Amino acid sequence: MYVGKFLVKRTDELKGRVKISGAKNSVLPILAASILSNDECILEEIPNLKDVVVMQELLKALGASVSYEEKTEIIKINGKNINTCEAPYDLIRKMRASFLVMGPLLAKCGKAKISLPGGCAIGSRPIDLHLKGFEALGANIKVDHGYIEASAEKLIGTTIYLDFPSVGATENIMMAATLAEGTTIIENVAEEPEIVDLANFLNSLGANIRGAGTDTIKIQGVTELGHCNHTIIPDRIEAGTFMTATAICGGDVEICNVVPGHLKPMTAKLRECGIVIEENGDSIRVISNREIIPTDIKTLPYPGFPTDMQSQFMSILTMASGTSVVIETVFENRFMHVGELKRMGANIKIEGRSAVVEGVKKLDGAQVKATDLRAGAALILAGMVADGETIIDDIYHVDRGYVKIEEKLRSLGANIERIE
Numbered sequence: 001m002y003v004g005k006f007l008v009k010r011t012d013e014l015k016g017r018v019k020i021s022g023a024k025n026s027v028l029p030i031l032a033a034s035i036l037s038n039d040e041c042i043l044e045e046i047p048n049l050k051d052v053v054v055m056q057e058l059l060k061a062l063g064a065s066v067s068y069e070e071k072t073e074i075i076k077i078n079g080k081n082i083n084t085c086e087a088p089y090d091l092i093r094k095m096r097a098s099f100l101v102m103g104p105l106l107a108k109c110g111k112a113k114i115s116l117p118g119g120c121a122i123g124s125r126p127i128d129l130h131l132k133g134f135e136a137l138g139a140n141i142k143v144d145h146g147y148i149e150a151s152a153e154k155l156i157g158t159t160i161y162l163d164f165p166s167v168g169a170t171e172n173i174m175m176a177a178t179l180a181e182g183t184t185i186i187e188n189v190a191e192e193p194e195i196v197d198l199a200n201f202l203n204s205l206g207a208n209i210r211g212a213g214t215d216t217i218k219i220q221g222v223t224e225l226g227h228c229n230h231t232i233i234p235d236r237i238e239a240g241t242f243m244t245a246t247a248i249c250g251g252d253v254e255i256c257n258v259v260p261g262h263l264k265p266m267t268a269k270l271r272e273c274g275i276v277i278e279e280n281g282d283s284i285r286v287i288s289n290r291e292i293i294p295t296d297i298k299t300l301p302y303p304g305f306p307t308d309m310q311s312q313f314m315s316i317l318t319m320a321s322g323t324s325v326v327i328e329t330v331f332e333n334r335f336m337h338v339g340e341l342k343r344m345g346a347n348i349k350i351e352g353r354s355a356v357v358e359g360v361k362k363l364d365g366a367q368v369k370a371t372d373l374r375a376g377a378a379l380i381l382a383g384m385v386a387d388g389e390t391i392i393d394d395i396y397h398v399d400r401g402y403v404k405i406e407e408k409l410r411s412l413g414a415n416i417e418r419i420e
């Protein structure tokens, strides 16, 4: 059983330089996509995250050969010997992104049997759009005893309109269409940088994908994919988390290995909050005197403000000099952190999909629980400005998506440790 907790104490300021790891939300679909090829893929800047370990286990269970070296952050993966098209419940339940192997398996083996992923703390997270896309490409879908079975003699390109620009559905359908016969056009797709990274990876394997990063993606099917070297883009959500950590604690931090363009929605909001941000090539400098101007936030698909940064921003806004409104439009239940922040003295009221945050003069340390990955990050931020000690439980969620967050924060002067 996982027994780790974080003990967080007051941090007066953050100072120094921190390097951002490869993006969790890029590496997971790219690992899934690598089994489309029958050759070796070499992937660099692989973050050592729990979710990446689970994805490796899943790909090995399907028959892929996978080797990861933590020191160099390189994965070598070869999908030549994929020998089963079934992804068991035990692996799918550990991580929703496991469902991203469905598109590649269907394209490569003509069938896939995957356990239904189910919901999680942030929402019910249906997969109807993924399935509609596979059906449009000619797959036959059936749901039986908690498993989805998809089969197709041949996938045939077509035009697919997504009702909502779902990140996962865009990725899954794009991967399936890569080896389909003819042209697939997917409209109203997600435009996240991770979609562009996946398309770039597939193209360097020999796929023919155009338009990633816009609302329409066009895929000309190919018969085979080859080998490639690919470097995962930096994690914009990890970068945003360090930006907000600096904002709330005060200080002067250089965040390197970032793509400033990917951070724009966060940079714009932090500037509205009164934080100074300088962009310098592939790094940014964040300067804060701890004074936070109240600011409203509304989460939206990219290039809107990311839902994965909503809870960290909420922590900052609890200390603002007035009232802010936070609207969550992407997930229907992503306010679980509010209850925990209130235990630390925050003044927040939820009304439907909105949270009204009344700034307070101080937060108090308390025993709290990371209800999901980003809730855990938000509680670390709150703990760093609270009086007294904060103990955060259930931090396995945090390890899903942050590489050694406590070590990186400590290198900037934060008072945080992992305890048993």
Ligand SMILES: CC(=O)N[C@H]1[C@@H](OP(=O)(O)OP(=O)(O)OC[C@H]2O[C@@H](n3ccc(=O)[nH]c3=O)[C@H](O)[C@@H]2O)O[C@H](CO)[C@@H](O)[C@@H]1O
Residues within 6 Å of the ligand: 024, 025, 026, 028, 096, 097, 123, 124, 125, 126, 127, 128, 129, 130, 131, 164, 165, 166, 167, 168, 169, 190, 301, 307, 308, 330, 331, 332
């Ligand atoms: C591994 C990964 O990349 N995870 C990210 C991905 O999750 P994920 O790919 O699961 O998120 P989606 O963009 O698919 O979900 C957005 C919304 O669409 C709904 N929906 C989605 C698919 C579907 O078939 N039907 C449907 O109704 C979801 O319930 C949710 O309300 O994008 C989210 C939105 O930016 C991020 O918070 C996650 O960090």
Ligand SMILES: C=C(OP(=O)(O)O)C(=O)O
Residues within 6 Å of the ligand: 096, 097, 122, 308, 373, 374, 401
């Ligand atoms: C919701 C998230 O991830 P996942 O889709 O992997 O649950 C996240 O990264 O905040």
